[in-house]
Amino acid sequence: MSEQSSGEVYYECVRCGTTISSTELSKLLEIKCICGYRILKKKRPSVVKIIKAT
Numbered sequence: 451m452s453e454q455s456s457g458e459v460y461y462e463c464v465r466c467g468t469t470i471s472s473t474e475l476s477k478l479l480e481i482k483c484i485c486g487y488r489i490l491k492k493k494r495p496s497v498v499k500i501i502k503a504t
C-alpha cells in the first residue's frame with residue numbers, strides 16, 4: 451500500500467513563487483526553496499470534486 455498518491459501537499463515560495471511538493475521537500479535536508487528562501491506558504495491541493503447535480 452502506497453500513501454504517496456494521496457495527501458500530497460504543495461508549498462509555494464513567497465519569494466520566487468516556485469511550487470514544491472511535499473515529496474520533493476522530504477528529499478531535501480531542510481525545508482527551503484531552490485532559491486534558498488525558507489519561507490514557504492502552503493497551497494491548497496488542486497482537488498477537483500465532481501458532483502452530480504441531477
Ligand SMILES: [Zn+2]
Nearest residue numbers: 463466483485
Ligand atoms: Zn524561492
